[in-house]
Amino acid sequence: MSELESSIIAIIHVFHKYSGHKCKLKKAELKDLINNEMSHFIIVKNQTLNEMFADLDQNRDLEIDFQEFIVLIAMVTSACHDLFSPDHNH
Amino acid sequence: MSELESSIIAIIHVFHKYSGHKCKLKKAELKDLINNEMSHFIIVKNQTLNEMFADLDQNRDLEIDFQEFIVLIAMVTSACHDLFSPDHNH
Numbered sequence A, B: 001m002s003e004l005e006s007s008i009i010a011i012i013h014v015f016h017k018y019s020g021h022k023c024k025l026k027k028a029e030l031k032d033l034i035n036n037e038m039s040h041f042i043i044v045k046n047q048t049l050n051e052m053f054a055d056l057d058q059n060r061d062l063e064i065d066f067q068e069f070i071v072l073i074a075m076v077t078s079a080c081h082d083l084f085s086p087d088h089n090h
Helices: A003-022 A027-037 A046-056 A066-084 B003-022 B027-037 B046-056 B066-084
Strands: none
Touching: A003 A027, A003 A066, A003 B003, A003 B027, A003 B066, A027 A046, A027 B003, A046 A066, A066 B003, A066 B066, B003 B027, B003 B066, B027 B046, B046 B066
16 A cells, blocks of 8 residues: 555544444544544633534534544645745645 | 544545645546545546536636545445445435
8 A cells, every 4th residue: 555545544433432333423533533532632711622623513513523624634745845845835 | 632533534644744844635646646645436437537526616727626535535434324324325
């Protein structure tokens, strides 16, 4: 498996590590995931978490499913990309 | 760095491995990336590549920038997630 494929699998694994069998993240579980697994990229204060959670929770079920979670990953990856290659901002 | 953070960095690196300094992928470069780095997840025939490329190329500049590339990664990751956890389809 390539590094990219392993990375894709890792993203799925970390979601399930925190969502458990219900396959959805409650706000506290999302906060734990961010604080434990993305602390170099995101620092979450309660108010930011509330806003982030509301933005991600597109179907308003007060939980984050995988489709909603991957949007967070895409946003963070894009932000990191812009950070690491500022001269390529377009 | 966590496994998730390393995965995010790996996604950025693989994009630049194929886009080079221009930070955009031409169709041939996208095809090479998919065939070399995602062959376990996607098999690309020319017609599918043309359709995929047109869908991803939101700004119609005939190249795929990082914002457009991350949409492909999100789609493939979601498809893999549904594949690996079919009972969680919702």
